Amino acid sequence: MKKKSRHNKKNNKLKTIILLLLVVTFVCGISYTIYYFYNSNKEKQVNENILNETNIDTTQITDTKTERMLQIEELQKENTEIIGWLEIEDTNINYPICQTNDNDFYLTHNYKKEKASSGSLFLDKDFDMVNGSSNYLIYGHRNKQGLMFEDLMKYAKEDFYKEHTKIKFTTKTDDSIYEIISVFYSRVYYKSEKNVFRYYYFVNAENEQEYNNYVEQCKKASIYDTGVTAEYGEQLLTLSTCEYSKEDGRFVVVAKKVNNNNL
Numbered sequence: 378m379k380k381k382s383r384h385n386k387k388n389n390k391l392k393t394i395i396l397l398l399l400v401v402t403f404v405c406g407i408s409y410t411i412y413y414f415y416n417s418n419k420e421k422q423v424n425e426n427i428l429n430e431t432n433i434d435t436t437q438i439t440d441t442k443t444e445r446m447l448q449i450e451e452l453q454k455e456n457t458e459i460i461g462w463l464e465i466e467d468t469n470i471n472y473p474i475c476q477t478n479d480n481d482f483y484l485t486h487n488y489k490k491e492k493a494s495s496g497s498l499f500l501d502k503d504f505d506m507v508n509g510s511s512n513y514l515i516y517g518h519r520n521k522q523g524l525m526f527e528d529l530m531k532y533a534k535e536d537f538y539k540e541h542t543k544i545k546f547t548t549k550t551d552d553s554i555y556e557i558i559s560v561f562y563s564r565v566y567y568k569s570e571k572n573v574f575r576y577y578y579f580v581n582a583e584n585e586q587e588y589n590n591y592v593e594q595c596k597k598a599s600i601y602d603t604g605v606t607a608e609y610g611e612q613l614l615t616l617s618t619c620e621y622s623k624e625d626g627r628f629v630v631v632a633k634k635v636n637n638n639n640l
Contacts, residue, residue, distance in 0.1 A: 427452075427473065427488070443552040449473070450549050452488070459488055460506055463498060463515065463616075464545040468528035474515060474546075476500040484518065495524045503580045506548075510581035511588055512613040513546065519618050526618035532560045532630050535601045542603070544632050546614055555614045555632035558605045561598035565625040574598060576629060577617065585609040595631045607633040 433447040445462055452459045452473055461474040473488045475497050483499035486492060500506075501514040517526035531537045544555045566573045574594045582588035588609045596606060607613060612634035620626035 443547070445547045446549055446552055449547060453549065456488060456490060458490075460500055461513075461546060461548040464547075465528070466541055466543075468531060468541075469523045470498075470526065470528050472498045472517075472525070474498050474500050476502065476504065476506065478502050480516070484516075495520045495522075498525060501577075501580055505581065509612075512580050512582075512591070512615055514577065514580050514615045514617065516617050526616065529616055529618050529630060530620075530628060532557075533600070533628070538601065538603070542605075543635075544614065544616075544630075553612075553634050554636055555612075556605055556635045557630060557632045558592070558603055558607055559595035559599040559629075559631040560603070561595065561600055561629050561631075562620055562622075563598065563627045563629055564620075564623055565627065576615065576631075577627075579615075582609075595629075605633070 431448045431451045433444065433451050435444070437447055438444055449459065449462055456475070458475045458477050459473045460476045462472070463474055464471045475483050475488055476499060477483065480499070480502050483497040485494070485496055487495075488497050496518050498515055498517040501516070504510045504513060517529075519525065519527040519530070521527070531541075538557065538560060542557050544557065546553060546555055563574065563576060565577070566575055576591070576595070579587075579591045582591070591613075592607045614632045614634070616630045616632075618628050620628040
């Protein structure tokens with residue numbers, strides 16, 4: 378009887394430990410979920426309030442100085458690393474673009490340089506904002522709350538592309554419309570891999586052949602035919618985000634500048 382009693386006590390103790398572990402796991406899971414959504418909502422609110430908190434003198438708006446350009450100038454008073462603004466109709470993509478000499482910084486910081494899990498949309502460090510470069514290469518996280526570049530994935534469907542062929546990109550000196558030429562899946566390749574298209578290395582073309590090769594590779598990789606291409610000298614815009622169907626996957630949208638948008 379004593380052996381059976383001791384056995385029962387061990388079983389009860391084991392059940393109690395398991396129950397406690399389950400409770401702790403459940404509480405931790407709930408706590409993480411609450412924390413995640415709290416931070417996501419906070420980050421969303423910060424981003425939504427950007428323009429509301431940006432006061433400009435509307436009397437300064439002219440044919441060559443748009444409202445968005447003035448807003449960028451105002452934002453630069455708070456953070457000189459804000460270099461532009463990206464907007465795509467019918468998406469949540471309506472954000473300032475930052476640039477610094479460290480491509481990792483804005484992966485974890487918002488446009489105010491505050492810690493933020495969603496980070497910011499940012500321009501590759503190698504783009505020359507003074508003299509210009511061939512390709513505005515812009516990166517951004519995806520977020521389940523729809524922040525940053527989550528909505529870029531809408532372009533995986535050709536029907537969405539057909540209704541949204543244009544992208545608006547503004548700097549303090551230029552307010553322009555870009556037309557999409559390619560949409561494709563890619564990934565970050567190992568150094569040992571040969572004859573692969575590393576689109577993320579292309580910021581400035583050394584010559585016409587290098588530029589044309591980038592455009593040709595983009596068109597070849599495209600998941601549908603846009604019927605649009607780019608010619609040497611035309612300004613390019615490449616948007617890149619993570620894609621989770623493969624290891625280090627990427628989803629990319631490439632566009633070319635077609636005109637100034639002085640609306």
